[in-house]
Amino acid sequence: RGKWMLGLATIAVTVLFAWLAMRGIHWGEFWHGLNSISLGALIVFVLMGQIIHWYRVMRIRLLLQPMGGVTMKNCFVAGSVGCFALMVLPFRLGDLVRPYMIARSEGVRMTGVLATVVVERIVDGVVTSALLILSIIGVLVMQQAGSQVYLHPVVLTVAAISTPGFLLGLAFLFYAYYRRQQATALMRAMVGNVAPKLEEKIESMLFTFLDGLQVLTHGGLFGKYLFETVVYWSINALSNSVILYAMGVPGVESIVGGFLTLGLQVVGVLIPAGPAGIGPFEYFSKIGGMALGLTDSYALAFSIVVHTILFIIQIFWGVLFMVTGHVNLRGVVKGSLQDSNSQSGAQGVDLNSARTARALD
Numbered sequence: 001r002g003k004w005m006l007g008l009a010t011i012a013v014t015v016l017f018a019w020l021a022m023r024g025i026h027w028g029e030f031w032h033g034l035n036s037i038s039l040g041a042l043i044v045f046v047l048m049g050q051i052i053h054w055y056r057v058m059r060i061r062l063l064l065q066p067m068g069g070v071t072m073k074n075c076f077v078a079g080s081v082g083c084f085a086l087m088v089l090p091f092r093l094g095d096l097v098r099p100y101m102i103a104r105s106e107g108v109r110m111t112g113v114l115a116t117v118v119v120e121r122i123v124d125g126v127v128t129s130a131l132l133i134l135s136i137i138g139v140l141v142m143q144q145a146g147s148q149v150y151l152h153p154v155v156l157t158v159a160a161i162s163t164p165g166f167l168l169g170l171a172f173l174f175y176a177y178y179r180r181q182q183a184t185a186l187m188r189a190m191v192g193n194v195a196p197k198l199e200e201k202i203e204s205m206l207f208t209f210l211d212g213l214q215v216l217t218h219g220g221l222f223g224k225y226l227f228e229t230v231v232y233w234s235i236n237a238l239s240n241s242v243i244l245y246a247m248g249v250p251g252v253e254s255i256v257g258g259f260l261t262l263g264l265q266v267v268g269v270l271i272p273a274g275p276a277g278i279g280p281f282e283y284f285s286k287i288g289g290m291a292l293g294l295t296d297s298y299a300l301a302f303s304i305v306v307h308t309i310l311f312i313i314q315i316f317w318g319v320l321f322m323v324t325g326h327v328n329l330r331g332v333v334k335g336s337l338q339d340s341n342s343q344s345g346a347q348g349v350d351l352n353s354a355r356t357a358r359a360l361d
């Protein structure tokens with residue numbers, strides 16, 4: 001019953017944001033907006049999308065180094081299949097696929113790998129929030145210069161909520177790692193009041209999880225990861241700028257707008273909606289496009305073009321490795337849900353490496 005309720009709530013969120021995104025749209029103008037994007041701009045965006053995918057799936061190798069590291073092949077395959085799962089599965093189940101596949105191929109605990117995903121998400125939030133604030137400042141400067149741009153109240157609300165939220169999350173990870181006894185005691189107190197029988201198991205999982213945060217203590221390694229994250233999200237923003245410029249947004253405004261729309265898109269995909277974040281992504285992208293002077297219809301066309309191309313890229317790589325790498329997605333998802341703390345049972349994963357073969361035996 002709980003799964004059905006959660007599923008219905010997810011569908012409701014998707015429908016709500018899809019309705020908000022399509023409200024006030026003139027479909028003739030919408031199609032004109034799509035046709036305004038040149039083939040050259042689309043080709044540049046697709047090429048940048050390939051670079052974005054590479055950075056997206058490979059950055060985590062730096063977070064895994066303190067745990068023994070991961071081969072580039074296994075990292076890319078697991079990341080690509082994980083991104084595919086995020087696109088097609090509800091409830092963000094894809095976030096479990098990549099840690100599960102890496103844990104099975106590298107012989108480490110899944111809970112520890114899952115901790116690196118939490119670090120990744122929070123650092124992403126901090127960086128994109130910072131870029132969003134800088135883009136808001138850029139919009140204010142352009143307003144003073146007489147540019148026809150404006151800040152929708154939603155933009156300011158998102159910045160006001162997301163920035164302190166992600167910073168607090170990062171601060172808590174540092175606190176939990178360096179004060180693990182206090183963090184464990186807090187968890188025991190919380191779990192003990194609700195489910196006493198799970199207290200010891202939760203404590204064991206928490207210690208393994210905290211071990212996955214070792215990268216926070218490696219200043220040089222964490223700094224390198226932070227740098228790659230800034231590069232990764234900057235390329236994302238500039239790819240937005242390519243489409244905005246093709247739709248008539250002037251040069252400087254399109255660059256600032258790329259970062260503005262990026263910050264809003266990241267918040268959109270964090271909202272628990274249907275597969276691929278359909279609905280929230282379109283709504284928040286539209287808000288960003290309208291801030292740059294695009295009409296409702298043009299702004300929606302921008303969001304759909306960006307979302308569709310990125311979706312196709314991630315589907316392509318995921319399907320490619322599932323076919324050539326003999327990865328059974330159903331088996332991986334089932335295993336990741338059943339075995340978040342075990343070193344066995346990865347039925348359906350074969351990354352064509354000796355370590356993977358041993359892990360599957």
